[in-house]
Amino acid sequence: MIAVVFLFLLLAIFFTLSMFGIGSGPEIPWTGVLLLLGVFVTFFAAGIYVGAALGVLGLLAGFAFSDRPFWTFLGQTAWGPSSSFVLVAVPLFLLMGEILLRAGLSERLYRSLNLWMDRLPGGLLHTNIVASGVFSAISGSSVATAATMGSVAMPFFQGKGYDPKMVMGSLAAGGALGNLIPPGITFIIYALITETSVGALYLAAVGPSILVMLAFIAVILVNRKGAPPPSARIPLGVKLRGLVGLVPTILLILIVLGTIYAGLATPTESAALGVVAAIGIAIVERRFSFRMLHACAEATARNTAMIGLILLGAYVLNYIITLLGIPQMAAQLVGGLPLPAWMIMALIIGFYLALGTFMEGFSMIITTIPVIFPVVVALGYDPIWFGVVVTMLVEIALISPPDGTVLYVLQGLRKDGRGIGDVFVGVLPFVGVYIAAIALLMVLPDIALWLPRVAGP
DSSP, X not given: OHHHHHHHHHHHHHHHHHHTTOSOSSOOOHHXXXXXXXXXXXXXXXXXOHHHHHHHHHHHHHHHHOOSOGGGGHHHHHHHHHTOTGGGHHHHHHHHHHXXXXXXXXHHHHHHHHHHHTTSTTTHHHHHHHHHHHHHHHHOOHHHHHHHHHHHHHHHHTTSOOOHHHHHHHHHHHHHHHHHSSSOHHHXXXXXXXXXXXXXXXXXXXXXXXXXXXXXXXXXXXXXXXXXOOOSOOOHHHHHHHGGGGHHHHHHHIIIIIHHHTTSXXXXXXXXXXXXXXXXXXXXXXXXXXHHHHHHHHHHHHHHHHHHHHXXXXXXXXXXXXXXXXXXXXXXXXXXXXSOHHHHHHHHHHHHHHHXXXXXXXXXXXXXXXXXXXXXXXXXXXXXXXXXXXXXXXXXXXXXXXXOHHHHHHHHHOOSOOOTHHHXXXXXXXXHHHHHHHHHHHHOTHXXXXXXXXXXX
């Protein structure tokens, strides 16, 4: 509800300014925009599936406001982006994550890192963050990371006296890293929509990822209520032997990210290499079977079909709003506002924060980027920098009460019978960290842009 109020308030500001002649550019059909927004909110409030809602909304907008036979181009519009070679990386990364989950790699990763993190004040809570961060580097999906690490970590906390709010909050925050840490799938979708380099986006995400993880650890150090004192000192030899459990993960990270950063493979090719390597690890671990592979393929197909339907509906809607000239008109209007660029960017960030409280992050980026991106470019902001910022905003949406997907995934894994209120309360400090990190990126954009600039094209 807060998001809808904020959205209408933002449109009212633009409408009032345009009435007084403030802002350059053609007249925007505000009646049509408000009508589309009303239909959009009605569809989501009614629980209509996201992909269907987007497609139907696009068709209604086309028939209502376009004077061109737009339906003759719908087939080409849907086929062009959906057949992109870059998009093939999405199901491949999903398949790799499914194989690793069933091969037992995630549990070995958690146990190995716990040997090194357990002595820190907060103990296992730090392991939640670091293990989720490492697993994110081979997963690419926040939901997959949260589901995997949640199922592995929760048994470790039973009977140890940890505050359930901090346990669930740290798992949610760690799971949210799945899209921000390369090879996050959101970067692939953003690059596809904006025609931006996926490799540059991955490089730009390294600095913010490290920043956010360190901030999460700091939150746990400050707020570790209920955490037991550090356990007995673990001999160095035991810790070193425990590193053997990290070898498969490190190998996969080198294969997936190393080949991208070295320029040896595209993200799609590296994802394919990752799948082959994951199958090899499953064979070595004696976890591979055709039944397991069938289960992995089935789960991947289900998730890919869901993403594909959302993309299809979004591309239809994006095509219609582009045909109507709404992004161009909005960019010209915003560019002519008597406000500094940073203030307009702050309004855009506030819009995403509000939208994320009731809309799923993946749908949010697909439906808004075609309209918002021209505005951001017109303000003079770097597309690579904005790609990192909008991905972080998607991460916030995934862990924002009351509609954060990751929160409900973790609640579904619990066996203690407690309510979801623990998850909502526990994640709030980490949401605050994410917002503070975005504010810092606005002040110091080189946190994201330094590495792509040094690496070159």
